[in-house]
Amino acid sequence: MTVPFATIPQNLRTPLFFVEFDNSMANTATATQRTLLIGQMLDGAAGKDSIAERITSGMQAAERFGRGSMLHTEADAYFRNDTAGEVWVLPLADTESQTAAAGKLKITSAANDTGVISLYIAGIRVQMAVVATDTAEAIATGLAKVINRNANLPVTAAAETDTVTLTAKNKGVHGNGIDIRLNYLGLTGGESTPSGFEMTVTAMSGGNGAPDLLNGLANLKDRSFDFIVNPYTDTASLDVVKTFLADRWAWDKQLYGHSYGVITGTYGQLADLGEKRNDQHASLLGVNGSPSPDYQWSAAYTGAIAQSLRNDPGRPLQTLVISGVLPPDDTKILELTERNNLLHSGISTFTVDDDGTVRVENIITTYQKNAYGDNDDSYLQVETLYLLMFVSRYLRTQVTSKFGRMKLAEDGTRFAPGAAIVTPNIIKAELIAQYGFLEFNGHVQDAKGFAKGLKVERNSQNPNRVDVLWTGTLINQLRVFALLNQFRLMPGN
Numbered sequence: 001m002t003v004p005f006a007t008i009p010q011n012l013r014t015p016l017f018f019v020e021f022d023n024s025m026a027n028t029a030t031a032t033q034r035t036l037l038i039g040q041m042l043d044g045a046a047g048k049d050s051i052a053e054r055i056t057s058g059m060q061a062a063e064r065f066g067r068g069s070m071l072h073t074e075a076d077a078y079f080r081n082d083t084a085g086e087v088w089v090l091p092l093a094d095t096e097s098q099t100a101a102a103g104k105l106k107i108t109s110a111a112n113d114t115g116v117i118s119l120y121i122a123g124i125r126v127q128m129a130v131v132a133t134d135t136a137e138a139i140a141t142g143l144a145k146v147i148n149r150n151a152n153l154p155v156t157a158a159a160e161t162d163t164v165t166l167t168a169k170n171k172g173v174h175g176n177g178i179d180i181r182l183n184y185l186g187l188t189g190g191e192s193t194p195s196g197f198e199m200t201v202t203a204m205s206g207g208n209g210a211p212d213l214l215n216g217l218a219n220l221k222d223r224s225f226d227f228i229v230n231p232y233t234d235t236a237s238l239d240v241v242k243t244f245l246a247d248r249w250a251w252d253k254q255l256y257g258h259s260y261g262v263i264t265g266t267y268g269q270l271a272d273l274g275e276k277r278n279d280q281h282a283s284l285l286g287v288n289g290s291p292s293p294d295y296q297w298s299a300a301y302t303g304a305i306a307q308s309l310r311n312d313p314g315r316p317l318q319t320l321v322i323s324g325v326l327p328p329d330d331t332k333i334l335e336l337t338e339r340n341n342l343l344h345s346g347i348s349t350f351t352v353d354d355d356g357t358v359r360v361e362n363i364i365t366t367y368q369k370n371a372y373g374d375n376d377d378s379y380l381q382v383e384t385l386y387l388l389m390f391v392s393r394y395l396r397t398q399v400t401s402k403f404g405r406m407k408l409a410e411d412g413t414r415f416a417p418g419a420a421i422v423t424p425n426i427i428k429a430e431l432i433a434q435y436g437f438l439e440f441n442g443h444v445q446d447a448k449g450f451a452k453g454l455k456v457e458r459n460s461q462n463p464n465r466v467d468v469l470w471t472g473t474l475i476n477q478l479r480v481f482a483l484l485n486q487f488r489l490m491p492g493n
Helices: 058-065 070-081 136-149 173-177 214-218 235-248 267-275 294-311 336-343 382-402 424-440 447-453
Strands: 035-040 053-055 087-092 102-109 115-121 124-130 155-160 163-168 180-182 198-205 227-229 258-264 282-287 349-352 358-362 455-458 466-469
Touching (some): 035 070, 058 070, 070 087, 136 155, 294 358
Parallel strands (some): 035 227
Antiparallel strands (some): 053 087, 115 124
């Protein structure tokens, strides 16, 4: 028997006992599945522009990137849903080409009686008591103070006579989506406008631009990120991330990853936006009328699904709870038919329970057409991408561990048992065995079919290369249970 020692020399004459360790058959490690939060920080924050760093809490994000910043909000929402993942952030500075969104609160009528103003800014409630003697100017001044006192808000406030001007802390078009409203919970939730009080809300507007993502993404180097929260859904930003991830899925990089974002609008707007995208490495959740900003939603639902996909990439994501965001009011919640149609337009969907709990319905990619423009559902489900990541990494681990320093011989070659030699048939047998392990653990199916279709052969041009045709069938997800209830009213019919 030939024992394939790597370090103990053959010519030893000194006694007695020598040992070396070979871990090639013991590797059971899996890749670290990191999360990356992309977003803006406040001017003067401690973070470095376009340089990724690791964080462990929303509080740390507030300290590093500024309270009320986009990154602070994202981190808070993400950690509400995923407390176990390795989380990194890519902080971006506001640029001179961007402008900040602004909105106004104009007090048109003071209260006739004592009451409480329940104002929601980006889904965060701000309350202030008023009395009958308060003037419009006093109410405006008080509201500005209360708003500025809450550093978690994404806006600052300034009062002038009877009007409060709100300005987004971070510049950019995303500020236009900062929601402002009164009495989100309504009468049933104990919120009502004080008698006589009237206020005109001017929605946030005027925000323009988005940071350039190229430098920040380039600075990530070869560190892998499986879950990427992308708050920028303008076409240019989406295209940059699309190119970035396509490169990471290339044969030579094998870094992988998937991008998650949110688009807001009516049913028609969501469908139109979804049909303009075609990217297997990106998912867009459609949200209509939520007080919570879209970048908060992006981080929240990514955190909700990340834990499940890490534990089991093939298990469907439906019904997972998304914490840290407020659902749209009842009039804006999309119906089943609308959601089903959106799922045919590349838009992911969610549902809302009667008690306001937000749940994942189906997270899909925006991939809809092949290179010829024909319908293609091969990359439809996000679970498919994560199964491909898992299986590819698993096979890479096994191959590099067991065959890392092997000699290659033709099938039929006779050699001593235990020699550091492999043949295509030996590799094939190993791949079949590993497939059985993957099947047993619920990642693939049809081991017999795989064994028949698997091909392992030496390359005809390069004698040191083995070519493999891996024909595995990924596990599926139970998404639809259809039952025909063919009932009877009389026995024997």
